[in-house]
Amino acid sequence: MEEKFDAAIVGAGPAGISAACILADRGVKVIVLERGEYPGSKNMFGGVLYGRCLGRIIPDYAQKNCPIERNIVESRISYLSEQGSISFAYRDHAFFEELQNNAFTVGRAKFDRWFADQARAKGALVVCSTVVTDLLRDEAGRVIGVKTDRADGDLRAKVVLLADGVNSPLAARSGFRPEVRPGKVALAVKELIALPEEVIDERFGVSAGNGVTNEILGNVTAGMNGVAFIYTNRRSVSIGIGANLSDFARQRVRPYEMIERLKLHPAISPLIKDGKPTEYIAHWLPEGGFETVPKLFGDGFLIAGDSAMLFNALHREGSNLAMASGRLAAATILDAMEKGDFSSRTLQAYGARLEESFVLKDLKKYRRFPSFLETHKELFTTLPDGVSAALRTILTVDETPKKTSQRAAWQAMRSRTAPLRLLHLIWDAWRSIR
Amino acid sequence: MHFVVCIKQVPDTAEVKIDPETNTLVRAGVESMANPYDITAMEEALRLKEKYGARVTAISMGPPQADSVLRQALSMGADDAVLLSDRAFAGADTLATSYTLSKAIETLGNVEPVDLVLCGKQAVDGDTAQTGPGIATRLGFTQFTYVIEVERIDPDKRRLQVRRKVEGGFEVISGALPALLSVELELAAPRRASLPMLIDSLRTPVKTWDAKAIGASSALVGIKGSPTWVKAIASPQVHRAGPRWDAAEGVSAAVSAALDALFSDEEFAAGFVKGWKA
Ligand SMILES: Cc1cc2nc3c(=O)[nH]c(=O)nc-3n(C[C@H](O)[C@H](O)[C@H](O)COP(=O)(O)OP(=O)(O)OC[C@H]3O[C@@H](n4cnc5c(N)ncnc54)[C@H](O)[C@@H]3O)c2cc1C
Numbered sequence: 001m002e003e004k005f006d007a008a009i010v011g012a013g014p015a016g017i018s019a020a021c022i023l024a025d026r027g028v029k030v031i032v033l034e035r036g037e038y039p040g041s042k043n044m045f046g047g048v049l050y051g052r053c054l055g056r057i058i059p060d061y062a063q064k065n066c067p068i069e070r071n072i073v074e075s076r077i078s079y080l081s082e083q084g085s086i087s088f089a090y091r092d093h094a095f096f097e098e099l100q101n102n103a104f105t106v107g108r109a110k111f112d113r114w115f116a117d118q119a120r121a122k123g124a125l126v127v128c129s130t131v132v133t134d135l136l137r138d139e140a141g142r143v144i145g146v147k148t149d150r151a152d153g154d155l156r157a158k159v160v161l162l163a164d165g166v167n168s169p170l171a172a173r174s175g176f177r178p179e180v181r182p183g184k185v186a187l188a189v190k191e192l193i194a195l196p197e198e199v200i201d202e203r204f205g206v207s208a209g210n211g212v213t214n215e216i217l218g219n220v221t222a223g224m225n226g227v228a229f230i231y232t233n234r235r236s237v238s239i240g241i242g243a244n245l246s247d248f249a250r251q252r253v254r255p256y257e258m259i260e261r262l263k264l265h266p267a268i269s270p271l272i273k274d275g276k277p278t279e280y281i282a283h284w285l286p287e288g289g290f291e292t293v294p295k296l297f298g299d300g301f302l303i304a305g306d307s308a309m310l311f312n313a314l315h316r317e318g319s320n321l322a323m324a325s326g327r328l329a330a331a332t333i334l335d336a337m338e339k340g341d342f343s344s345r346t347l348q349a350y351g352a353r354l355e356e357s358f359v360l361k362d363l364k365k366y367r368r369f370p371s372f373l374e375t376h377k378e379l380f381t382t383l384p385d386g387v388s389a390a391l392r393t394i395l396t397v398d399e400t401p402k403k404t405s406q407r408a409a410w411q412a413m414r415s416r417t418a419p420l421r422l423l424h425l426i427w428d429a430w431r432s433i434r
Numbered sequence: 435m436h437f438v439v440c441i442k443q444v445p446d447t448a449e450v451k452i453d454p455e456t457n458t459l460v461r462a463g464v465e466s467m468a469n470p471y472d473i474t475a476m477e478e479a480l481r482l483k484e485k486y487g488a489r490v491t492a493i494s495m496g497p498p499q500a501d502s503v504l505r506q507a508l509s510m511g512a513d514d515a516v517l518l519s520d521r522a523f524a525g526a527d528t529l530a531t532s533y534t535l536s537k538a539i540e541t542l543g544n545v546e547p548v549d550l551v552l553c554g555k556q557a558v559d560g561d562t563a564q565t566g567p568g569i570a571t572r573l574g575f576t577q578f579t580y581v582i583e584v585e586r587i588d589p590d591k592r593r594l595q596v597r598r599k600v601e602g603g604f605e606v607i608s609g610a611l612p613a614l615l616s617v618e619l620e621l622a623a624p625r626r627a628s629l630p631m632l633i634d635s636l637r638t639p640v641k642t643w644d645a646k647a648i649g650a651s652s653a654l655v656g657i658k659g660s661p662t663w664v665k666a667i668a669s670p671q672v673h674r675a676g677p678r679w680d681a682a683e684g685v686s687a688a689v690s691a692a693l694d695a696l697f698s699d700e701e702f703a704a705g706f707v708k709g710w711k712a
Contacts (some may be wrong), residue, residue, distance in 0.1 A: 003630070031633070125636055130629065151628035 005031045008146050008157035010132045010170065012039035014319045015305025016163030016324030017115045018057050019333070024122035026334055028316040031155070032116070032124060033148060035131040040112025043165075044190055047231040047238045047318065048072065048213060049111070051101035053320035056327060058118050062101065067110040070211025070232035071095070072103040074204075075156060078267065080218035082390035085267035096210065105211055105231050105238070107192075113138025117176050135160060135174040135301070142343070143176075143235075143300030159300055159342045161329050163322070166286045166306040177294035177303060182249060183374075184288030184309075189255040193275035197235050203271055204232055215316065216241075218384040220262050222253050225373045225380060228262050229316075230271060237272055239263065242285060244374070251355055255282060285318070288309045290367035296345040296354065302329045312362050314369050314433065328353040365433070372432035376425050378417050383425075386416035435488035435589060436546045437479045438539050440553040441472040442508055443500040446545070468503035470619060471554020473510075477622040478584060478615075479552050480511045486587055489513050489546065492540050495523055495531060501505035501640045509635035516542070520644035526562075532568025534655050537648040539573060550587075550594070551614040555580055566616035576609035579616045587611075594678030 007023055009016045012034035023030040036042040047069070054061050062068070095102060116126045136145035136154055145156035147323035164170055166185060171177045197208065202203070204212040212231035220228050226243025240258050248255070262268055286292065286309040293309050296302065305322030312321060332350040336342050354360045373379070389412035393405055400408075414422075444464040462622045492507035494500050496520040504515035518538050526534065539548055551570070556563035563579075570577035576594070583597040595608035599618055627635070632671060645655055653659060677695065681688040697703045 003633070125633065127629075127632055127636065130632070148629055150626065150632065153629045155629060 002156060005029050005155065005157040006337065007031075007161060008155055009161045009163055010146060011162075011164040011305075011307070012036070012112060012116050012126055012128070013043060013163060013165055013305060013322060014112075015117070015307070015322035015326040015329075016161065017112070017119050019161050019304065019330040020058050020116075020119040020124040020126070021122055022330035023329055023333060024119055024124035028333070028337060030124045031157070032119065032126045033130050033132050033146065033155075034116075034126065034128045038106045038113055038128050039116035039126065040110065041128075042337075043108040043112055044283045045108060045319065046087065046188075046190070046229050046240055047105040047107070047233065048103050048104050048316065048319075050103055050317070053230050057323060058115075061084040064118065065114070067106055067114050068101065069105040069107065070206075071101055071209060072105065072213055073206060073210045074212045075103075076212060076214040078214060078216045079384055079387065080216060080220050080265060080267060081384035082219065083266060084388035085265075086387060086391065087267075087285055087353075089338075101256060103213070105233050107233065121347065124423065132164070132170055133173065134170070135176065137433075141299065143298065146266045159302070159333055159336060159347070160301045161326075161333070162307050163305050163326060164299060164307050166284045166309070168307055168434075169416050171307070172418065176301060177307070180284075180286065180288070180292070180309070182245040182369075184244045184286070184292045185245050186285040186287045186313075187245050187248055187255060187282060188240055188285055189259050189280065189282045190238055190240035191259060191277050192233075192236045192238055192279035193272045194236045194278045195272070195275040198403075199274075200232055200235070200237060206232070209234075216262070216268075217379070218315060219380055220258070220265065221353070221380050222251065222258060222261075223377060223381045224248065224251055224253065225377065227338065230268065234276065239268075239272060244287065245284070256280075285313070287313050287370055289313065289370045290360070290363040291370070293360070297344055297350050299343045302332065302347055302350050304329045310359055310363065312428045315362075317362075323432070324357060325354060328357060328359075368432040372428050376428060378421060378425065382416040386413045389413070389416070435486060435544070435549040437483065437488050437550045437552060438542060438548050439479045439490060439492045439507065439512070440535055440551065440565070441476065441492055441494045441503045441694075442469045442554075442557045443467070443494060443496045443503045444469045444557055444559040459642065462510075462680050466499070468506050469557045469559075469709070471556060471558070471617060473506070473617070474553075474619050474621050475552035475554050475617045476507050476510055476512065477624040478617060480625070481548070481622060482584060482587065483511075486589060488549070491516065491542055493518060493535065493542075494507070495519070495526070495534055495538075495699070497524075498642070501642075504640050505635045505638075506627075508638050508640075509632045510625055511627075511631065514641075514644055516641045517643075519642050520655070522645050522652055522658075523656045525660060526655065527660035527662035528562050528564035528568055529594045529661065530655050530657075530659035532572060533659060534574040534645075534648070534650055535565070536569045537650045538643060539569065541643070541648045547612075549592075549611050549613075551575065551612075553614070554560075555616045555618055563616070564582050566614060570614035572679070573614070576611070576613040577616070578607065578609065578613060581615045582620050584615070584621075594708050599636045644647045647673075658675045 006029040009032045012032050020030050020032050073095040076089040078085050078087040128390035131149040132146045133149050134147040135143050138144050143160050172179045214230040216228035221243045224243035224247035231238045241262050286306050304325035310321040310325050311318040336346045390409035393409040442464050446467045483490050491514045492504050493516045494511040501517050508515050553566040578596045580598050580599040581596045585595045587594050592611040593649045594613050597604050597606050678690040679692045
């Protein structure tokens with residue numbers, strides 16, 4: 001007799017595994033299908049996880065040997081011009097104590113595997129090296145399982161959770177959500193640069209086990225709408241850069257050239273000096289925000305995480321939205337189990353749960369942010385050099401009266417970005433995040 | 435019949451590095467996998483099972499995590515799997531390993547006699563190719579090494595005929611069962627597990643046996659039973675291909691040109707003359 005599962009989850013990323021943990025905990029017969037050789041084998045992200053969100057799923061994650069690289073105690077934002085860098089950094093003692101592990105870095109190969117092991121320990125079945133190629137539907141179009149690329153690969157389940165990430169050939173094939181358009185995703189590349197632990201401690205001014213995140217904006221993205229980052233791991237530094245996919249196509253810039261340029265910038269190169277690059281990976285990011293979130297459920301299925309485009313670009317939050325959406329999807333599946341009804345009538349509660357949570361509230365709040373960046377390319381072109389030139393003029397001490405140098409600074413600024421454009425920028429920026 | 439397949443968990447060789455200071459393999463942080471030759475042996479065991487009917491048991495000696503290679507065997511179709519795991523087994527060389535595996539095969543044989551043991555010709559991490567022959571010797575089984583094809587098994591006459599790779603060609607030999615085969619990669623391309631088998635393999639508990647369970651003497655297993663010590667690891671010197679003489683103009687012309695070249699080396703000529711006289 002063909003075996004039937006209660007829930008089949010596509011993808012062993014943060015969204016899928018979060019749901020699997022909760023469902024397995026409650027005795028639901030759950031299977032996770034992952035295309036990688038092991039969970040995390042093909043996954044990549046910048047590197048920051050949020051302890052409080054993980055704690056909602058595995059409260060004692062730290063005791064359970066979660067593979068934490070460094071506890072983040074300082075967050076920096078740098079705005080880079082051709083040769084200069086304006087930075088803002090915030091460090092607080094609280095991040096060493098009561099807010100410890102508020103944010104911490106991990107590597108996906110280790111973390112995803114660890115996370116999946118937690119789900120396994122709770123009774124979930126995690127099957128790797130298996131690609132879900134399509135959804136199984138009945139005559140009425142209701143989803144009743146998945147097809148995989150293995151022999152005898154059809155698998156029946158009462159409900160399917162699609163947690164297959166942003167780049168979903170499955171979405172294209174089965175049409176559970178529209179395919180993403182290039183303008184709505186970013187392409188990011190990341191290098192892992194190995195450095196001795198003490199060298200990282202010293203360069204970033206942290207004690208052992210603690211670390212720094214550095215978001216980087218400016219003309220490092222060669223005029224494209226994008227960001228770069230440097231995060232500290234225990235014995236390596238993650239350096240990455242990404243930009244809107246249609247910008248890449250338009251400007252014909254190659255991602256690896258961009259990361260090489262970033263590594264040579266005078267503000268960046270000392271941080272990674274003498275490091276050995278050990279890994280290079282590329283990945284997409286769903287950047288379209290609220291406007292691109294698809295319908296999140298249907299008869300017999302739910303969508304969570306990146307697959308549902310749940311990503312907050314402004315705050316670099318994705319893993320936590322994935323975990324929260326996975327958790328809320330699991331809660332909805334538990335209700336459906338109780339009712340014995342897996343139609344969209346019951347599953348629609350998932351949509352409501354997301355609306356009430358920070359997930360959709362935040363995305364709604366920032367719904368204008370993606371288009372703000374698209375329409376204000378000066379952020380990535382003329383503005384960085386303008387601000388840099390202005391500051392340089394003000395900081396040059398040569399007996400020029402302040403009034404004169406301040407006027408020159410303003411001149412340096414406005415010659416690159418027109419005052420009206422600046423006003424526009426400030427106004428639109430405020431509106432986009434209000 | 436009863437077939438036993440020996441499978442070793444090895445570091446993913448694509449990533450293996452040697453620590454230049456200690457001359458040992460750097461295993462930290464390296465992914466592991468099943469030794470590819472052993473998976474070929476597993477595949478062949480399954481094909482023979484399909485043809486002649488048999489029970490296939492997979493065994494592996496290793497730490498508790500090595501159960502993953504046994505699950506792989508189960509997902510392919512092994513009927514049973516046993517992990518030989520004991521702290522005392524750690525640090526084994528090929529002598530101790532073949533002892534331990536042969537004791538396990540004996541133990542399996544007490545329940546159901548073993549007709550055929552299959553293993554890879556070598557493990558990709560150590561490349562010694564000694565463990566298979568070591569097992570056969572200890573068990574008193576006929577051994578067939580470097581097997582590229584199993585041509586025939588005759589269960590009634592209890593004989594087996596294989597094709598094996600030898601330098602410059604192959605050899606067809608036959609011998610009596612019980613036997614041990616050490617196999618080459620070209621023997622059989624491993625199958626991909628079906629979804630139901632893969633799911634089952636994840637649920638099947640893997641038996642674990644310690645030294646006591648297989649009646650192994652503690653003096654002969656693990657580091658205690660391993661007289662080998664590694665003095666140094668070195669890469670073999672790479673010899674450049676020597677000169678070649680084209681025989682298109684006739685063989686004798688090419689040979690005499692080659693001899694002229696050889697004897698133009700005075701040291702060689704002197705040595706040759708000395709050897710000739712002796
Ligand atoms: C460069 C970069 C930096 C980032 N930085 C951060 C950060 O610092 N902090 C943060 O919180 N977020 C960050 N993110 C976002 C974060 O990585 C994602 O939001 C998060 O991983 C989404 O989780 P998920 O489970 O939805 O999808 P994923 O993590 O993408 O997991 C999907 C899984 O599904 C599997 N899969 C896909 N298709 C199939 C199929 N057909 N069959 C079987 N399996 C399949 C995949 O192999 C994968 O394991 C970053 C992303 C990128 C690209």
